[in-house]
Amino acid sequence: MEHSDSILKTAGLRKTFKVGFWGRSVTALEGLDLDVRQGEVFGFLGPNGAGKTTTIKMLMGLIYPTSGQAWLFGRPIGDQESKARLGFLPESPYFYDYLTGLEFLQFYGHLFGLRGVALGKRIDELLELVGMSHARHLQLRKFSKGMLQRVGIAQALINDPELVVLDEPMSGLDPVGRKEIRDLILRLKESGKTIFFSSHILHDAELLCDRVAIILKGRQVACGRVSELIDEGVAHSVEVVIDGLGPEELARLRQMADRVIVQGSQVLVVLPSRQQVGSVLELIRGARATLVSLTPQKGSLEDLFIREVKNKQPELREAV
Structure with a gap:
């Protein structure tokens, strides 16, 4: 390994x-x-x-x-x-819903050979950990989806x-x-x-x-x-706010930006990457406009995922 x-x-x-x-x-x-x-x-x-x-x-x-x-x-x-x-919680598990939270964990504890005081102590620890101590005597059929997930995780932890x-x-x-x-x-x-x-x-x-x-x-x-x-894998966009741009400069700006929003005398510009910042600053100086703010935007895992989906679509279609 x-x-x-x-x-x-x-x-x-x-x-x-x-x-x-x-x-x-x-x-x-x-x-x-x-x-x-x-x-x-x-x-x-x-x-x-x-x-x-x-x-x-x-x-x-x-x-x-x-x-x-x-x-x-x-x-x-x-x-x-x-x-x-290891401990395991499957997706959308089915639990015996007539059991209480306590009985449910006792059942799984027995499968791992836990008994008596040791099992009771372990169940107390787990119910406290997952925030379910108040529901120990409540039947699972009365649990919400979130409660079922938490007690399911407790089940996955019963064997430490x-x-x-x-x-x-x-x-x-x-x-x-x-x-x-x-x-x-x-x-x-x-x-x-x-x-x-x-x-x-x-x-x-x-x-x-x-x-x-x-x-x-x-x-x-x-x-x-x-x-x-x-x-x-993700181009980091930049948000720029400019005050005092004329129509000609605004038209040039639209050609290099992903998005341009005019708000009164100010313009909010979203640049696709940091490479465009120098050109925008040069445009601002030439127009004698005012740079109000310049804020780099951090990419996200969602941005990366969408990029991968777009890049791999032709290849994946061929593989099907």
Whole structure:
């Protein structure tokens, strides 16, 4: 393995399915290379249908890859000792909704061999961690979507795992629920856990992740630290506010700007990149206008994602 602190790693992971009466082969995942390191929050990003859940099912040993390899804690996936060191919350899980929060966690604790005082103490710790102590005696059928996600994460932590795998943990939640899950993931990182989660919600991933991988239609198109991917792959726009421009200069400005908004005597200009700033400043000096403000705009993970989608569309269409 490339890094001694690698916890999860894949090399050329590929999965195909047979569909339809004639057994047509469909590729769900093609040549995935991941390297998740100890103590980080790693985001596995892509639109719905990109292959995220298929990948996670392979990592959990629920389905087998067609080709390629994957390791957990340096051992091949499926190794029982490795499985005991991870926790998992699938997307849209079904829980026995007649159980209370307490009974639900007791059930999963028993599966890991926990009993008596040790189990009771662990459940108390987890309910406190996920902010669900008040609902310990409430049936799951009365839980909100956000409450179910939080108690689901508590279930994934019952065995005190080193690696926590979450499939779309923020899907379907309102803004308050998403923030609660984000805060919980950050607390898990602070406690030394490694978090691997899939998502199509890019804003949440940008706030949480140390590194991300982006996949489109089963193909990995980017992987690395969030800040580095944005710096390398996204042009940083610039907002400029100018006062006192004449019609001629305004017309020239429209040719070099992404957007020009006239507000009384002032003009708000959005430049596509920092390369245009020198030309705009020269135009301002020539027109004897006033530069009110110049504000660089930071690119986002969403900007990077949209760029990758646009760049890869022809290639992806050919692959289908």
